Amino acid sequence: MALAGFSWFGTSLAAALLIAMAGMPPAAAQQQEEEPSWAVGRPKNEEAARMAPIAQSPFPTAADKLPVAKLKVPEGFKVETWSSGILDARGLRQGDDGTVFVSSLFLAGKIYAVRDRGGKREVKTIAEGLEAANGIEYHKGALYVATPKEILRYDAIEANLDSPPKPVKVFDDLPGDAPHGWKFIKIGPDGKLYVPVGAPCNICLPSERHALIMRINPDGSGKEVVARGVRNTVGFDFHPQTGELWFTDNQRDWLAEDMPLDELNRVTEPGKQHFGYPFCHSGLMTDPEFGWGRSCDEFTRPAALLGPHAAPLGMRFYTGTMFPQQYRNAIFIARHGPWNRTKKDADVAVAFLDADGRVRSVEPFLTGFVENNNYLGRPADVMVMKDGSILVSDDHNGAIYRISFGG
């Protein structure tokens, strides 16, 4: 999610206004003064004046009030509620024995475990009191949990859902900022844990420790940077055939209604590529403040553009066999939807790749999350189940939907 932060832009805007006013003829300056001083420079349009991160209730939506009947999928697919009452449901991972682990972000501070009991889902809270623990991963029987400050490991988790073990601290060499400090983590085909560190701001010159994706050994050793110029990735996965890392990235706020466009990126040379932030956005435009003297040609361009302020979060390559052949190795992407834009839109999109691994098209797949420009729900992560169906988390309602084909 692209979050508020406008200190740099706000300061420069105010400075520009002061300079502009100093050179104004007296009549114009007089006119400006008729507005109370606190109001100078605010957007004139009431909608823009009220643009804020989207509200989220601290109470999950009751099962019978979920918008599932309004959700749409392509012909032959079916969408249903898989589980509900999971406040702030975000990241999804499945254990070897079938447990679905669910993370949360700002509200709940919890990690949940969902078990399928004869067609009914049983939800347990297995950890609580965590701060922004959005990042989870299941690997060799253990659950990894990442907060902005540290990565923890809960061993033999599935055998101990009722009394989870005390976690082992794996890694804490992280800046721990509140803005964009929350994580998405995943084990790569190289057996390493991939960990992002976002920019600690909307737009600023990040330190060497920020705006990157790194990888570490599962024991926390061997840290190395994989990609730079990454503002805030909250979703990535590895191509099932090439092993290449693909990631979504949330671009800066407050530039314009329709710019910049959020990105889907492809890492072809780990450790060598820079994806543009804060100098170039969307591979299309240099930043009005940090882009002077720079060119978008210096940076790796996005593999696909996913829409203005669209907030693409979790993404997964489709590795199942339940869906038709064309979906094999396509990428499902949860677009959480903008707050920093007047027109709202949210969906799960699907990106189809060609034989060379280039994005052929990006199409809406699960839609119906917006009614009268209000969110009915907001997808946060997607996950391919062992049976080939996919789960979609909705943090707005605290629910998980399942999409299946045929049958």
Place this chain on the structure above:
Amino acid sequence: MPAFLLQVASLLAGSGAGQAQTIEERLGTCLACHGSEGTSEQPGVPSLGGQPTLYVAMQLYFFREGRRPATVMTETTRGLSDDELRELSERVSGLPAPQAPEKASDQERYERGAVLAREHRCQSCHGRDLSGRDQVPRIAPQREDYSLRSLAEYKSGRRIGHGASMPEVVAPLSEADLADLAHFLAHFRP
């Protein structure tokens, strides 16, 4: 122990904390400190009149779960159900919004605060009249001591809030800036 803490302690004890209370009784506990007309007279205790319902509900949730630091509020909300939090937030937000005093006590600080509010886009989320909406609180007029403490808690990382927007906004501000902002918010008249 500060006077208002004693008051809370006696209220909790007197009403049989832990036992079933009606919503009226619980609301009485809230308003004893926060002010029965929506405006607080207690040092450090915020006025709640006219706060958006969702903001109040979210804070009550954070207090109950021990996720926003405030000993008294954590005690007061312990064991309350989601429905009780919901109803209390509706009742509290229905109280009249506080009124700003006629004139700022320090016009220079007020002006400095106004410039900071503009530069850091307070109105962008809190609205042109700073009355808030949904999960975004009404921030003016508000008790100066409470606003200052809130801003300082966001700056120190003690409080993150929903969305982590505020820690980022206050990061470049000095302590003096925060004090000027709080003074502006206390005396703000739309």
